[in-house]
Amino acid sequence: MKIVVLVKHVPDAQFDRHITGPANTTDREESILSELDEYALEAALQLAEERGGPKAGNEVIALSMGPSGAVNAVKKSLQIGAYSGVHLSDDALAGSDAAATSLALAAAIRHISADGRPVDLVLTGMASTDGETSLVPAQLAERLSLPQVTFASSLEIAGGQVTARRDAGPYSETIEAALPAVVSVTDQINEPRYPNFKGILAAKKKKITSLTLSDIGVDASQVGLAGSWTVVESAEARPPRTAGTIITDEGDAGIKLVDFLAAQKLL
Amino acid sequence: MANALVFIDNPGAALKKSSLELLTIARSLGETAVALTGELSDDVAATLGAYGATTVYRPSTDDLDNYLVGPKAAYLAAAAATSGATAVLLDNSPEGKEIAGRLGIKLNAGVITDVVGVEPDGTAHKSVLAGSYNTSAKATTAVTVLSVKANNVEPAPAGEASVPATTTVDVPGDAVAGSARISARAEKPVSGRPDLSEARIVVAGGRGVDGDFGPLEELADALGAAVGASRAATDAGWIGHDAQVGQTGVTVSPQLYISAGISGAIQQKAGMQTSKVIVAVNKDAESPVFEIADYGIIGDLFKVIPQATAEIKKRKG
Numbered sequence A: 001m002k003i004v005v006l007v008k009h010v011p012d013a014q015f016d017r018h019i020t021g022p023a024n025t026t027d028r029e030e031s032i033l034s035e036l037d038e039y040a041l042e043a044a045l046q047l048a049e050e051r052g053g054p055k056a057g058n059e060v061i062a063l064s065m066g067p068s069g070a071v072n073a074v075k076k077s078l079q080i081g082a083y084s085g086v087h088l089s090d091d092a093l094a095g096s097d098a099a100a101t102s103l104a105l106a107a108a109i110r111h112i113s114a115d116g117r118p119v120d121l122v123l124t125g126m127a128s129t130d131g132e133t134s135l136v137p138a139q140l141a142e143r144l145s146l147p148q149v150t151f152a153s154s155l156e157i158a159g160g161q162v163t164a165r166r167d168a169g170p171y172s173e174t175i176e177a178a179l180p181a182v183v184s185v186t187d188q189i190n191e192p193r194y195p196n197f198k199g200i201l202a203a204k205k206k207k208i209t210s211l212t213l214s215d216i217g218v219d220a221s222q223v224g225l226a227g228s229w230t231v232v233e234s235a236e237a238r239p240p241r242t243a244g245t246i247i248t249d250e251g252d253a254g255i256k257l258v259d260f261l262a263a264q265k266l267l
Numbered sequence B: 001m002a003n004a005l006v007f008i009d010n011p012g013a014a015l016k017k018s019s020l021e022l023l024t025i026a027r028s029l030g031e032t033a034v035a036l037t038g039e040l041s042d043d044v045a046a047t048l049g050a051y052g053a054t055t056v057y058r059p060s061t062d063d064l065d066n067y068l069v070g071p072k073a074a075y076l077a078a079a080a081a082t083s084g085a086t087a088v089l090l091d092n093s094p095e096g097k098e099i100a101g102r103l104g105i106k107l108n109a110g111v112i113t114d115v116v117g118v119e120p121d122g123t124a125h126k127s128v129l130a131g132s133y134n135t136s137a138k139a140t141t142a143v144t145v146l147s148v149k150a151n152n153v154e155p156a157p158a159g160e161a162s163v164p165a166t167t168t169v170d171v172p173g174d175a176v177a178g179s180a181r182i183s184a185r186a187e188k189p190v191s192g193r194p195d196l197s198e199a200r201i202v203v204a205g206g207r208g209v210d211g212d213f214g215p216l217e218e219l220a221d222a223l224g225a226a227v228g229a230s231r232a233a234t235d236a237g238w239i240g241h242d243a244q245v246g247q248t249g250v251t252v253s254p255q256l257y258i259s260a261g262i263s264g265a266i267q268q269k270a271g272m273q274t275s276k277v278i279v280a281v282n283k284d285a286e287s288p289v290f291e292i293a294d295y296g297i298i299g300d301l302f303k304v305i306p307q308a309t310a311e312i313k314k315r316k317g
Helices: A035-050 A068-080 A098-113 A135-144 A197-203 A253-263 B017-029 B042-050 B070-083 B094-107 B214-223 B231-235 B266-272 B301-316
Strands: A002-006 A009-011 A031-033 A059-065 A084-088 A121-125 A148-158 A161-166 A171-178 A181-185 A208-211 A230-237 A245-248 B004-009 B032-037 B053-059 B087-091 B110-118 B124-128 B133-139 B144-148 B165-169 B181-187 B201-205 B226-229 B256-260 B277-282 B295-298
Touching: A002 A035, A002 A098, A009 A068, A031 A035, A031 A068, A035 A059, A035 A068, A035 A121, A035 A148, A035 A181, A059 A068, A059 A098, A068 A084, A068 A197, A068 A208, A084 A098, A098 A135, A098 B094, A098 B110, A121 A135, A135 A148, A135 A181, A135 B070, A135 B094, A148 A171, A148 B094, A161 A181, A230 B110, A245 A253, A253 B277, A253 B295, A253 B301, B004 B017, B004 B070, B004 B094, B017 B032, B017 B087, B017 B110, B017 B144, B032 B070, B042 B053, B053 B070, B070 B094, B070 B165, B087 B094, B094 B110, B094 B144, B110 B133, B133 B144, B201 B214, B214 B226, B214 B256, B214 B301, B226 B231, B256 B266, B256 B301, B277 B301
Parallel strands: A002 A059, A002 A121, A059 A084, A084 A208, A121 A181, A148 A181, A245 B295, B004 B032, B004 B087, B032 B053, B053 B165, B087 B144, B110 B144, B201 B226, B201 B256, B256 B277, B277 B295
Antiparallel strands: A009 A031, A148 A161, A161 A171, A171 B181, A230 B133, B110 B124, B124 B133
């Protein structure tokens, strides 16, 4: 099975994150592999291992689109266990919205399929932890004309068919689709593994392919700010919340709390 | 020709408040049409008219519910083309956002999710990076697709009710080809409490509840609130994953958020810091949640919460 896992290099949410520049784009200093993508990578590794791993011809390819630093998301994925990596990077990609991102990623996936071994499965996280729109998996499925099996909280593949559980809506649903497919997974699907010492050493020998827009047949006008269909016209930092009244319970804090709620007209 | 098209997925017997909000926003953009799936009851048709919808589109097939996202997006694209609408509005549920995404590709239209307000010219307001920035965004395309969060406008009927015309939209024959099929569907257990993402008040518990959500549920019921939880509490299995508030769970923005036994690490903060009023109860005075709380109580939640619940019941009679 040939699996592509989409991995995004995102600003670390442990620190303050910022929007900068004339196009109001996200500052990507201090970035890390998006936590939610680790679940997709783990799902891919489990599927490949169940089928005999790399020796049996399985592939787990970590694909990241982003500036030069985004190669670190690929490297981290290789340390965790991805078999090889692809880094799509081009100055013209900067500022891409979800539509432009899905266009570039669809072209990259077609390129990865063009070696005679078509991709069976594209795995992603349920959202990026920066943009948080959840648009890219759906838009990628639309662009590749593939079934989308999104927000999977469990996943099985047998006989060329994907079966997943989806709990994202008012129902708990069983979803079925034929391969190839685009699948996004939630943080309920598994416990992602950590890179170990052996994995970190092994990653140094794994191959990372660098791609530019011309490699994947995409024109600069189709992506980035030029190719995006939305613009962010303004961005204002919200004033940080400040602490209000803090009291220590002296036996009547529950009553005082109700007094506070009543004063705020919240009862 | 309509200016705005509202997508309403299976309204059932009565329209949800979030659908009424979408209709109210749509009317501020101009003439409003509705693309509906599922049954159209007389009551729902009357409400759509009262909210100013002039046309209700219905799909030529009742098979859409058996597939995930793709075929509904194909139907909505056909309805958008028929209506001539320049703005399409959907709810901000996971499926609403995904239908919006695929619709955008089908129509070459810019998509903006998590919208909290819309200007008459289609400019959308949203909050990003876990509530740390407010942004204004706009589609540069002929059609704008917006998924709008609940609870940001007060639903208001139109001054003059209309009787909407009903029109069937042909769903393309290949719409279900290559789509994922929903082979089974089970109702989730119903709590009887308000939906977490739409509740006016949320009472949330974390590691400090130590497996016992009972006192929090009693407070929630006294306040008519939804019950939420931190990731630590859902990961421990004390409460269902659907209750998780935070970066990887539900983002809430209620009038009042009561946090009990939650330290308030970034993961949790990301999901609730745009709440209007935050109350925190925690034994540990060093908990980061106190940095953002409007009213903080350093104390034992098992004493403070039941006392508050009893006092609320007493005052409400």
